[in-house]
Amino acid sequence: MSSSPEAAPIRRIAHLDMDAFYASVELLRYPQLKGLPVVIGGGRRRLDDALRERYGDTPLDQIPPEVFPVLKDYVGRGVITTATYAARAFGVGSAMGMMKAAKLCPQALLLPVDFAQYKHYSRLFKGIITDIAPVMEDRGVDEVYIDFTHVPGGQREGGRVLARLLQKSIHDATGLSCSIGVAPNKLIAKMASEFNKPQGISVIYASDLQAKIWPLACKKVNGIGPKANAKLESMGIHTIGELAQTDLQLLLDRFGQRTGMWMHNAAWGRDDRPLVTDSEPVSMSRETTFDRDLHAVRDKAELGAIFTDLCERVADDLQRKGYVGKTIGIKLRYDDFKIATRDLTIDHPINDAKAIRQAAGQCLKRVPLDKRLRLLGVRVGSLQKSALRQSVVTLNAINTEAKSDLFSC
DNA sequence: TCTGGGGTCCTTTTCCTT
DNA sequence: TCTGAAGGAAAAGGACCC
Numbered sequence: 001m002s003s004s005p006e007a008a009p010i011r012r013i014a015h016l017d018m019d020a021f022y023a024s025v026e027l028l029r030y031p032q033l034k035g036l037p038v039v040i041g042g043g044r045r046r047l048d049d050a051l052r053e054r055y056g057d058t059p060l061d062q063i064p065p066e067v068f069p070v071l072k073d074y075v076g077r078g079v080i081t082t083a084t085y086a087a088r089a090f091g092v093g094s095a096m097g098m099m100k101a102a103k104l105c106p107q108a109l110l111l112p113v114d115f116a117q118y119k120h121y122s123r124l125f126k127g128i129i130t131d132i133a134p135v136m137e138d139r140g141v142d143e144v145y146i147d148f149t150h151v152p153g154g155q156r157e158g159g160r161v162l163a164r165l166l167q168k169s170i171h172d173a174t175g176l177s178c179s180i181g182v183a184p185n186k187l188i189a190k191m192a193s194e195f196n197k198p199q200g201i202s203v204i205y206a207s208d209l210q211a212k213i214w215p216l217a218c219k220k221v222n223g224i225g226p227k228a229n230a231k232l233e234s235m236g237i238h239t240i241g242e243l244a245q246t247d248l249q250l251l252l253d254r255f256g257q258r259t260g261m262w263m264h265n266a267a268w269g270r271d272d273r274p275l276v277t278d279s280e281p282v283s284m285s286r287e288t289t290f291d292r293d294l295h296a297v298r299d300k301a302e303l304g305a306i307f308t309d310l311c312e313r314v315a316d317d318l319q320r321k322g323y324v325g326k327t328i329g330i331k332l333r334y335d336d337f338k339i340a341t342r343d344l345t346i347d348h349p350i351n352d353a354k355a356i357r358q359a360a361g362q363c364l365k366r367v368p369l370d371k372r373l374r375l376l377g378v379r380v381g382s383l384q385k386s387a388l389r390q391s392v393v394t395l396n397a398i399n400t401e402a403k404s405d406l407f408s409c
Numbered sequence: 410t411c412t413g414g415g416g417t418c419c420t421t422t423t424c425c426t427t
Numbered sequence: 428t429c430t431g432a433a434g435g436a437a438a439a440g441g442a443c444c445c
Binding site for chain 1: 410411412413414415416418427
Binding site for chain 3: 094138139141142143222223224225226227228327330339340341342343344345
């Protein structure tokens with residue numbers, strides 16, 4: 001046996017977050033908009049098509065900014081998905097209603113969301129990461145966790161060297177920038193990646209907890225949202241440090257066994273969750289907010305058409321991705337923003353639009369329809385991979401003889 | 410002219426069975 | 428037969444995230 005074994009590598013987990021991802025991807029396509037206030041959101045029509053109609057074969061990057069649609073001309077109920085830093089300077093930000101944003105910055109250019117494009121760049125940068133560091137957890141279109149622990153060079157300077165390599169490789173290949181936090185676990189890495197945005201790298205060690213994490217607001221913890229934060233504040237707990245010093249029993253009493261214990265551990269920087277490198281979807285859904293609130297009786301035909309369309313779109317998603325599910329559910333949002341959901345578990349998993357429509361129709365019968373509706377959604381859960389045989393199971397699977405529902409014409 | 414869409418996970422309630 | 432306890436599954440709601 002060797003008398004001087006190598007020190008065991010310490011766990012180093014990185015969180016990588018693309019900087020203003022959607023906006024940056026749009027600026028690759030329309031570089032002439034750089035530095036201008038731009039918001040992304042709403043709109044169902046491809047902007048390229050609209051611009052081509054007017055400008056024919058002119059390359060997209062040469063179309064003058066003044067012909068792009070602007071926020072003050074927007075009509076509808078959408079929200080801002082994201083905004084460039086120039087637009088944020090006017091107070092415009094994600095999840096803000098378009099109308100409010102238009103008041104703050106009427107001249108902001110408005111680009112529709114183009115998911116296909118973002119997914120393309122998402123695959124691109126993730127491929128670059130896994131070529132270098134193969135253990136990666138996908139956390140959505142613009143975010144990943146990466147295990148640096150056993151990657152060559154992953155321990156150097158606590159992970160900073162590898163983080164720099166990833167940043168440079170991604171930028172060279174895509175022109176996009178990202179921020180990376182490296183820490184002993186996912187919880188701290190996630191917080192660290194926000195420290196120096198954009199293009200930041202933050203390396204945190206367990207010994208940095210009190211100096212760098214405890215001064216932060218509780219809501220910086222991934223998992224403490226507006227509700228939990230408000231409750232903590234009402235208890236006089238504002239920072240993660242204060243949370244750490246709070247009597248555990250008090251947290252258990254106020255938040256329940258599980259959440260209380262989780263909060264306590266989070267405040268002490270404890271998180272041993274492994275990276276999840278492959279996962280299956282649990283549910284798929286489609287929902288839509290109407291241009292105007294609809295009434296179950298007066299607007300029955302319109303609602304029926306929307307309902308059918310949602311079922312067809314979910315069915316299409318399931319079939320394309322190869323899944324069937326046996327819990328069929330609906331979601332309604334009333335004009336007062338109250339939400340109601342109903343679901344129904346059937347004997348055999350399905351992915352057929354008609355069968356989904358029928359099961360969802362049964363759910364619809366159990367929900368009050370006296371108020372006007374703002375949103376309607378259809379969900380299929382308890383998913384499993386579809387075998388060919390399962391995918392053709394249709395109406396027979398549903399244990400009901402009902403042939404119509406409230407939205408049927 | 411406030412407040413999208415697509416998810417996951419957790420807690421509580423309800424219903425059914427033993 | 429009635430009552431209650433206990434436990435599991437399904438349903439409903441809610442919080443949170445990107």
